[in-house]
Amino acid sequence: MISVRWRKVLGDLWLNKTRTLLAVLAIAIGIFGVGTVLAGYSILTHEINANFLGTHPASAILYTENADDKLAAAVESLPGVANAEPRRIVTARIQAGPNEYRRLLLFVIDDFNNLRVSTFKLERGNWPPADREILIERSALPLIKKEIGDTVIIQTPNNGQDHELKVTGIVHDPGQSPGDVDNIAYGYITLNTLESLGETRALNELRIVVDENSKDVTRITNVANQVRDVMEKRGYHVSHVEIPNAGKHPHADQMDSLLFLLEVFGILALILSSILVASTVSALLSQQIRQIGVMKVIGATTYQIAGLYFGSVLLLGVSGLLSVFLLACGQAGHSRYSQRKY
Structure with missing residues (x-):
């Protein structure tokens, strides 16, 4: 059985479906952007240098x-x-x-x-x-x-x-x-x-x-x-x-600059998603001032109330991570299927 606390958290998120969906998408986009840029930076810099040094370039x-x-x-x-x-x-x-x-x-x-x-x-x-x-x-x-x-x-x-x-x-x-x-x-x-x-x-x-x-x-x-x-x-x-x-490819500096810009955009997307999540929780708190008052009257402590809304943030973050994971699995499956097909 789901406890009363988690039923309230899920209920609050469900009542604000549009806002919740936007927050999850924002988190997913931010994480996906940063992860993609970091993975691309690691692969490209390694492969460019490996290919270039493999030609035994003139010292x-x-x-x-x-x-x-x-x-x-x-x-x-x-x-x-x-x-x-x-x-x-x-x-x-x-x-x-x-x-x-x-x-x-x-x-x-x-x-x-x-x-x-x-x-x-x-x-x-x-x-x-x-x-x-x-x-x-x-x-x-x-x-x-x-x-x-x-x-x-x-x-x-x-x-x-x-x-x-x-x-x-x-x-x-x-x-x-x-x-x-x-x-x-x-x-x-x-x-x-x-x-x-x-x-x-x-x-x-x-x-x-x-x-x-x-x-x-x-x-x-x-x-x-x-x-x-x-x-x-x-x-x-x-x-x-x-x-x-x-030891550097002729376009190594240009590639580093481009990847740096992409990384900055990825980090900005992650920061903006964090701001959107904070705005979502802030709007939720402003709507539930009376509910918070009632919970305080019946004996809820500050930490218990804070835990409820922290749970909301946790669910949003887990949902965003799960979305990125499912997207990555889908891309990997499509890549393997393409390789088998061709």
């Missing part, structure tokens, strides 16, 4: 002329250097439609089968690209509206002429910021293809990865300076040394 980039595998092998033998690889990036334009061009970053790689620094993976298509073929990063597909087997028109800065390349593969490069967000496309070609585009056949970057404390900027700087000294002794002129944001 430092030394810009020189005519970098090659011999130089990379010599640098790799130095203490503190785990890997070294020559690269080149050419800023070009790619045609996205009639008289419409997008910015294109061409990553020039000598040996696609021996990637060790700033790696990426083939999602579909052929690997490695042959001469006059190009791999496209998947985030650029909405920009250029091309697929495997299509021909793209590219203009390089040297002569500005149109050059046709065949798209033979789609890759995923977690080390790059999303192309559809930055309005930029990423392509990957060989040295032979670069030469056919009218550019100089040469690599001008040496990317290195330090062997320990890859996030320690001071250590990375010291190792990079040692590598620069060795390169200059070998006759290579190093124009400058770049140390990227060690």
Whole structure:
């Protein structure tokens, strides 16, 4: 049997059904908002960093002329250097439609089968690209509206002429910021293809990865300076040394800012739901001043009366939590059903 106290609590909530329902929904929305943002923050920050670090991003980039595998092998033998690889990036334009061009970053790689620094993976298509073929990063597909087997028109800065390349593969490069967000496309070609585009056949970057404390900027700087000294002794002129944001994805700060804003909104929703619950209880108390007086007359203590209304708040909170739990279970069941179906 339900005690008289709980019958009164349930009766009070039932008499104010609309207000009770709004309070429960507000609690559920606040808890769901905060929980979703915190879970999203935990998952996204972990996955972004894990995917980015899984590409073995360059700890430092030394810009020189005519970098090659011999130089990379010599640098790799130095203490503190785990890997070294020559690269080149050419800023070009790619045609996205009639008289419409997008910015294109061409990553020039000598040996696609021996990637060790700033790696990426083939999602579909052929690997490695042959001469006059190009791999496209998947985030650029909405920009250029091309697929495997299509021909793209590219203009390089040297002569500005149109050059046709065949798209033979789609890759995923977690080390790059999303192309559809930055309005930029990423392509990957060989040295032979670069030469056919009218550019100089040469690599001008040496990317290195330090062997320990890859996030320690001071250590990375010291190792990079040692590598620069060795390169200059070998006759290579190093124009400058770049140390990227060690251990962080290019969009890590933007993601942190976005998640922080979402978390603030979630907390505000929870605070507003708390205010609504307080308003509900306050309105209930103002309506029941006479009832409280009668209970005091027949011997009810202050703590007993306070316990009644605390029970109302407790029921509202439990109802909100139960609503969130049922919603989460429904989403999990739908997700498992979708996975089995597809």
